[in-house]
Amino acid sequence: MDAIEVRNLHKRYGKHVAVDEVSFTVEEGEIFGIIGPNGAGKTTTVESIAGLRTPDSGSISVLGFNPVKDRAEVRERLGVQLQESSFPDAIKVSEALELYSSFYQNPADWRELMDLLGLTEKRHTRYKALSGGQKQRLSIALALVGTPKIAILDELTTGLDPQARRDTWSLIERVRDAGVTIILVTHFMDEAERLSDRIAVIDGGRVAAVDTPAGLIARSSASQQVRFRLRQPLDKSILTDLPDVTSVDMSDGRWTVTGNGQFLTSVAGALARAQVVAEDLRVDQRNLDDAFVALTGRAPDSSIPFERKVD
Amino acid sequence: MRALPQMVKIESRLFLRDSATVLFGVLFPTALLLGMGAVPALRESTPDTGGLRSIDIWAPTALVFGMVMIAVQHIPAVIATYRERGILRRLSTTPAPPGSILLAQMIVAFASVVASAALLIISAWAVLGIAPPERPLEFVAAFIVGYAALLGIGLVSAAVARTSSAATQIGTLLFVALMFFGGAFLPRVVMPDMLRAVGEFIPPGLQALTTAWSVEAGEITATNGGLPFWLQIAAMAGIAIVTTAIAAKLFRWE
Structure with a gap:
């Protein structure tokens, strides 16, 4: 029941x-x-x-x-x-x-x-x-x-x-x-x-x-992003050709790859095959805040202040 | 039904921790009477009062002080606070009967009024030589019914006051008005006839309490053509019933 x-x-x-x-x-x-x-x-x-x-x-x-x-x-x-x-x-x-x-x-x-x-x-x-x-x-x-x-x-x-x-x-x-x-x-x-x-x-x-x-x-997040630096040069098409990758940007050696689904795995695999090492790797983790915004069209209310414990 | 005894126990402790109420509601009436009794002029008997001292006639006013304090100041303030702070709301999510907290309040408050009165009567007797009530049954009736009428007024205030500060303000106004007819500012014996006549209908009914305490004093404070004792009691009972019904009708839990 x-x-x-x-x-x-x-x-x-x-x-x-x-x-x-x-x-x-x-x-x-x-x-x-x-x-x-x-x-x-x-x-x-x-x-x-x-x-x-x-x-x-x-x-x-x-x-x-x-x-x-x-x-x-x-x-x-x-x-x-x-x-x-x-x-x-x-x-x-x-x-x-x-x-x-x-x-x-x-x-x-x-x-x-x-x-x-x-x-x-x-x-x-x-x-x-x-x-x-x-x-x-x-x-x-x-x-x-x-x-x-x-x-x-x-x-x-x-x-x-x-x-x-x-x-x-x-x-x-x-x-x-x-x-x-x-x-x-x-x-x-x-x-x-x-x-x-x-x-x-x-x-x-x-x-x-x-x-x-x-x-x-x-449900809410159609796309995610991963950012990293590469010391070695890399042909951009190696990443753009991957399934699930929607866009790739590169400036000053800093790469930003946007995609959805299993794109993280495929990006990691492609980098490994190209034998380049990603440094300073960051995945922007989708969380419930994003889901909340997507579902309600509003940011979660965070205006309620914390009461600091006074000892 | 273990809830009510527990509530009474806890409410009693909370009452005793509320030192202002214990002081003014329970101890102050006795202190006031003893203080007045210390004034030599009030302890002299005069021929116009048939040998009674002023303090003998005035003593019931000190009693009324404690009753009014508890019924129209203390109880409405506590109930309004319980409502304002969501304490009633929280209780209503438990299986405890919703009215039980109010009932527990009344029981504790009544016990405190009885304690206040007992302390006053015993001290008056022991220290000032004021005899205990001559007609105990009538006195108990006047005391209980008079208190019920006061409580009814207090409950109306508790029902309509939205906040505890509003309850306190209403309580203070009521206190001043009731204590005026209770003889705190102008002893009943020197009031004009019209005020005395009105006073017979003002809770808790000073005239009835005075008569039951001392028949002689009652005769001095009575008006010509005033209501007989039991009709005064009936008037108080009527006020108690009407005000309580109004309070029940208006009462809000939130």
Whole structure:
């Protein structure tokens, strides 16, 4: 059974259509990324899955349950880490965990979870006094304390410094390895690419594409480039005649070869046969940013600043 | 149903960590009464008050101070903060019943109001020789129903205030208005008749509390043709029901 099935979801606020037509399925045990520009409808989509919003039309099934009608069943099985939600300033880490574990029928051992998330040292610290990364880890711990089958993590690493982000990523992979299906909403392309098994690109309230990160990248990038220097002279036609190569430029001994498909292999083979050595070789690696631009016609939003950890 | 006891436990701790509220809501009313009691003029009995001292008649005002503080200042500020910061929203994604956090709040706040009142009554008795309420049952009724009416007003404020700072501002206005009729600025005994008559309908109902505490004091602060005791209680109950219904209607979780 699919963990989550969203069919023709539509949600508007007044005249503003937040989600126009969104359908996708999330398989059990995968990390499913949702990316898209700000205001694309990502958060409304996951809020509808969590039962916080009632769709205007369309259907959502979470492990076979309806988030609005089967409120209790869905909440018991779905852990949520939301954007713009927080905890009382004066609550201590251990208190928040103990409190949230009391809400569930089969809670995890919150002390173990606290340990797993590296919060044991901070158990007597009040929420207000935690660093951004610690708050985020607490928020993840609270999303997991009910031993959910599915966890929704919305903008997980926003505001974290690079090290804390990487730590959080490896934590998420461990959670997935423990069998929890994860929906990851993010505007960080590197995060989505690194963590997701599959990604839905949402744009303008619609699903622009659903694929593996590699699949999305391959779809979007018609051509790639490789650049290198050669000490020895080389007849340009050796490269231009190669299949999949679309253009070759040379100036000041610096070569730029553009192509698609398997052209990298053929370029490397041709250079070897010509017995020339490529130095300073660079392949401009296509990544999810390029795929994002190709699919949405916009650059991924990178305007959200990092909050530097102040110690 | 382990959620509610846990919430009450945690909310109690959070309450105790909020030192301003503990100070002003629980401890200050007693300090205020003892401070007033230290003024010699207020401890002299005069013939016009039938031998009662000013402090005997004024004591219920200090009690009202704590009740108003908790019901219209503390509770709306906490609820508005919980809403503004997404704490209610986060809770609504768990299996815990949505209203349980509000219920836990009310339980803790009520316990604190009772503690505030108990401290005040015992201190008044021990230090100032003000006898404990003469009619305990009526006093408990006036206290609970009066507090419920105040709480209803506080909940309307909590329902409409969009931010915690708005809740605090509304709370301050309400505090001043309610404490005026609560006799903080002008003791009820020297208020003009019209204000006294209106005051019988202003939560928590100072006149009913005064009468239940000391019948003699109640007679002095009563107006000619004022409502009988149980009608005053009924008026407070009516206010409690209407305001709570309005609050429930207007309440937003986000």
